[in-house]
Amino acid sequence: MATQPDTRTEARTPLSRERVLQAAIGLADEGGVDAISMRKVGQELGVEAMSLYNHVANKEDLLTGMVDAIVEEIPPFTPGLDWKTALRGRALAARDVFKRHEWAPRVIETRTDMTPPMLAYMDSVVGIFIQGGFSMDLTHHAMHVLGSRAFGFTQELFKETDEFDENDEMAMLLMQQMLEPYPNILAMAMSADHEHERMLGPGCDDDLEFVFGLDLILDGLERLRDRETEGADAAG
Amino acid sequence: MATQPDTRTEARTPLSRERVLQAAIGLADEGGVDAISMRKVGQELGVEAMSLYNHVANKEDLLTGMVDAIVEEIPPFTPGLDWKTALRGRALAARDVFKRHEWAPRVIETRTDMTPPMLAYMDSVVGIFIQGGFSMDLTHHAMHVLGSRAFGFTQELFKETDEFDENDEMAMLLMQQMLEPYPNILAMAMSADHEHERMLGPGCDDDLEFVFGLDLILDGLERLRDRETEGADAAG
């Protein structure tokens, strides 16, 4: 309304890559990955979409910048622990961060190039294996088996598959009927340990499954490492 | 051009859900997931985009139908084998199918609901564990650790991260320089077993890494199963 420049309006602070990234992250945290478009991010900042191109090459660059910012939230590696607890700590610290940004895993999987923050994090994980007496070859395999687990997440298939309430008899019956052609899944679903978890729905404890899998893999790797050094002892 | 209906033109066959799905799959096989839009699928069929809505509820439904069709390509389960080779066979058969449709994993991960073909496949895998003497609880955990591996794929982080040619000295030097701040990754990359694989690039054998991880997990699960029954023997 005022023809004079208003020096004390809220939207005073100038744009910057940092501000663009943070606005986009905020949007994604609230509304998921679909909530982020150049136009909406611009709007969030009180600016036209085209202005963003002064601080970000394009949408891909924006997305990459967003995940970089997330990865940099992971606390730095503190050495001195044995390899297994170090690795567990690393994965769980990363997991903690990704939990605050549920859109991030999906976006990471669409990145094609490694970025410095990603490389830095990976380097710390690789270092733990090497320090722990793993051969280069086994370390390499280890990174592959861990996959995204090294970053503290696993992409669940059919995350929200069914949110049935185990106290709702009607819903239980409906589920039983739906699963009738799949007797093995049905058996598994019905016998779920009601103290700790269930097969389907929000009662299935993601954290528990994560560490179960992580520990299974770490134990397996440890066994391979020991067998490897045994072999070397025998041969050398 | 002709005002008379031309009964012998190529595009004679009427639309059907099946035809729409197959056209979309063909497009995706060639150009990836971005190549599929309602308009392009329509064009592929010599039809306007809006016509598709007579056979498909919307784009989500189209995508779901596409992955269902893929999953149905997986050969049926043949019983009679021991659990471990049965499971390995299942995963590798599925993997074979998904390799012909590289877009499918990414699309599967965006599905929210289980579909009958998915449930049927999963049921066969769950059945293998149960048949193999795993408790329901351990079977449940097993399905979680396996994750997408049960379907024969793992979403690689940064798939096309770097296609360096190990015979190109210039490229090697550039890579070394780029990885200089990440000594552990560099060490791993340089020491890669040149006979079978490398850390980065197309030389890294996906199949080999897949079965390495699969076997590691299956061995770990077997150990847990045996420990579980031991405990039961001791307690009972």
Added chain:
DNA sequence: ACCTGAACACCGTTCAAGT
């Protein structure tokens, strides 16, 4: 140097209208 209006080439989807 940074922001914008107008424009372009795309999307998914709806609906009334055609055959």
Added chain:
DNA sequence: ACCTGAACACCGTTCAAGT
């Protein structure tokens, strides 16, 4: 019953023009 034209509300991105 099935297909379509026109339209709507969105996209990412460019570029010349404004300050």
